[in-house]
Amino acid sequence: MTLSRFRVFATNHTDALAAILCAVLVAFGWLALYANWIGLALLILAAAYVIGGYDSARAGVTTLVQEQELDVDLLMIVAALGAAGLGVWRQEYFLIIDGAVLILIFAISGALEGYAMQRTDRSIRGLMSLTPDTARLLQPNGQTQEVPIAQLQVGDTILVRPGELIPTDAHISEGYSTLNQAAITGESIPVEKTIGDEVFAGTLNGNGALKLTLHQPPESSLIQRVIRLVEQAKTETPPSQQFIERFERGYARVVVIVGILLAVLPPLLGNWNWETTIYRALIFLVVASPCALMAAIMPTLLSGIANGAKQGILFKNGAQLEQIGRIKAIAFDKTGTLTTGQPDVDQVIPAPGYSECQVLQVAAKLEAYSEHPIGQAIVTAAQTQLEEQLSSPDTVLTKLDTPTTIQAFPGQGILGWLDRQPTAVGQWQFVQAYNSACPPTLQARSEQLQQAGKTVVWVAQADQILGLIAIADRVRPEATGTITHLKTLGLVPIMLTGDNQATADSVAATVGIDRVYANLLPEDKLSLIRQLQQQYGAVAMVGDGINDAPALAQASVGIAMGVAGSDVALETADIVLMSDRLERIAAAVQLGKRSQRIVKQNIVFALSFIAVLIVANFVGGINLPLGVIGHEGSTVLVTLSGLRLLR
Structure with a gap:
């Protein structure tokens, strides 16, 4: 990799590099401790704390200062630093590793969030690349001039040659051609267009030259509206995510407050001395830290992602693997999805x-x-x-x-x-x-x-x-079997298409879908997905075209066809069927349901073990090494439980 390419990679993957470097430093720090090189180990682990925990510390402090809220990021820093401080104080240096592992887990989580944000940016750039940057503007003398799309005005006439993309929405003023507009409107067969007909930006002209007259500004074109809809839908936080964020902050607030009270009240109200109290409070912070709770989720979801990849199902993030197990309805585009296109x-x-x-x-x-x-x-x-x-x-x-x-x-x-x-x-x-x-x-x-x-x-x-x-x-040969299987799983199949009602009803009857919406523009599909979410809660959307992108972004889970799908649909969707095999949708749903069961089991086990360790800390008087062993042991057990999803 050249130096310039490395700089670009580093700029776009800072979180990932931080997580990788933190993991390497933790490993070397552990080896140095094992070799009894205490000074070198402390130096290496200090670097791991700084590199891996910087973003989380900044986020936690920012939340505390600006929103007066405690979150898991701040709890992680307190627990990690507490373990490190206690390890140095009591010369039990392997306790520092415990804090470093906690920081590493959060660094990996931050890297995954950064990847999701970059994917959103790529989907918007992909939409913008679907139309040319310039158009051939016809001059009064009959000559053409290349001008930027943004400079076009209502009333201008442009020339589009055979095989070119339509640069902006307009009406045909001269010429005849067939336009492939399946990616925009969902129509399965190229449409014949002649004088007076409207054409859409991003559609592909056939074998006829066209003169187009603009009837609206370029920024009002259908493709531009799709871009804005995708941007809006991708920035909306679903209710489930809001609940998770509230839970994390509540958990952190309770643990930090209880930790402070445990460090202060016993000497004042009981017969504990300050050293014992602080020692017990730090053990509490270590055993109550959410390592096992986080391990209850991520290893399970990552195992599910690996399992899906073996079956040709690409999950772009673990949250969607879990989410697809919750869906109650699934909406299908017709052209290129249920049919070959x-x-x-x-x-x-x-x-x-x-x-x-x-x-x-x-x-x-x-x-x-x-x-x-x-x-x-x-x-x-x-x-x-x-x-x-x-x-x-x-x-x-x-x-x-x-x-x-x-x-x-x-x-x-x-x-x-x-x-x-x-x-x-x-x-x-x-x-x-x-x-x-x-x-x-x-x-x-x-x-x-x-x-x-x-x-x-x-x-x-x-x-x-x-x-x-x-x-x-x-119609795809596997479509009917897929719809039947999804119904047995308790899901409601629905068709959303831009094609005409007669064609939509015919395909729906063939595959076994009872609920059909036809003649839809991209914004209509988006609106219907929102209505379905109000009715059913979690709703999946399966599509392949540009016109499906807003609905894919809005849906609880967006599923794109990997071979037939447009670049925009692939970038916007959460799940990609790599071989366009519809029957893999049912496999993805079953994988999601199984991941839900395992995650719930792991969460119950993790919280129960944390509760046992907390009680043992104050009733049984466990020491810090035993607390760390219990804490890390529960994390390992929960991780191994999550790996069951690889089968």
Whole structure:
């Protein structure tokens, strides 16, 4: 690593470096004590105290001065320094190690919090990188000029070339194209756009050049609103976190106050001398320090994270492993999550007298000259069908000439001559103009398919309708089983999608989801997640697109698809399914529930052991080494208990 890269790493990972260096110093300090190099050991351990405890000490003092509150950070410093002071006073130097280990645990916790904050910054930067920094502004003389997006004004006209990202929300003033806007609106199939239609920043232009006129300032675009929503949702502290913070401060306040009282009252009210009283008070601070309590949680969660990683489930922090075990409802995006996000041939329905093979092969001959995603899906299906026919010796292949005089009609269909006959593929209104009336049964079937949210492509040749092809976004094969499994775990599945209601209802019926919300913008998904949280409490959200980012950030647990997911969704989510296997969601929920049980068991054990040590300190008269052994022993036992989650 070069010096410049090391400086950047050190700047962005100060907490992690402090924790690592503290761990190294504690280890060397222990070795020096073991070798009876007392002076060197004290010097090394003093450095470990300063490096590992600086941030916690500063946080504790700041909270005490500014908010007049005692927190666990301050308690840790008092307990650690008490152990160190008592160790030096009684020349029991291994007591200093106890305080150093306590500081090390808090240093690791601080490093994890720092990582979470950096992840939030990366998610915002990822959103901002989705739109270009400049746009081609059309001048009155017809020339274009590259200008920063921020300089654009309402009424300006910009040029977007084929294959480029739309720089800001606008209306099309000239041109026609298909736009892939699944990441923004959730629509599964690229949408055809022409004069007067609105386009969104961050969507991908297809094969047509567009002139766009701004109808609102760039900062009001949909993608900018998404950025602001993510920032707001990520900074909101959930109620569970607020409760934990209040508990920590209450615990610290009680322990510190009781420790002070124990150091002062016995000589005044009883027959203890000051040395005995201070000795007992310091033992109290050591045995009451939250080492075992903290070990009750972190080793368990880290073990669960490691277990999840083996199954292709990436937990970005331990809190979310615990949180997913508490969820009562789980919301799913549709496109790219429950479905593959790619248009596919769903059905081929031939007219009487024709076969599925004829319909598909005729359509594919023409669509091979089209760049439209639906046309590409038809070509792919025809190629697959042809490969299957080649592997079957009993199949008679359909032989067709190469089409000629190909002409595409944007938004309608494609026309050409095939086998010396005029052939049309496209919408019914387009095909009807070149052919006779449609068979009634086929027309009725077309209406049923459209009501189910499928796109219908008609195929005709000469004056005959050959049949129709239904195009749909393919449902993931594991989706139905996943929804069923989640229901058995007591969860309520819900669909939130930007796609139309008919398509959403069709997919929901296929996978077994009863509650569906469609035609949603990103802010609508965010609002619904908040409503669901009020109704159910903890709610998870599963998504893959940019439009899911605010909802993923707001949800109690955000789950992103690792392969199909956008960079923003991956950065914003708390859990990533690395192989896009939906069934791993149920595994993650079960892992979370198991971690909850183990954490609760460990907390009860840790608090019970602390209580026993406190009572033994004042009733049984244990000495400090025995108190430290009991304290550290309980920490080890709780840690080993947490490691059970590795299985």
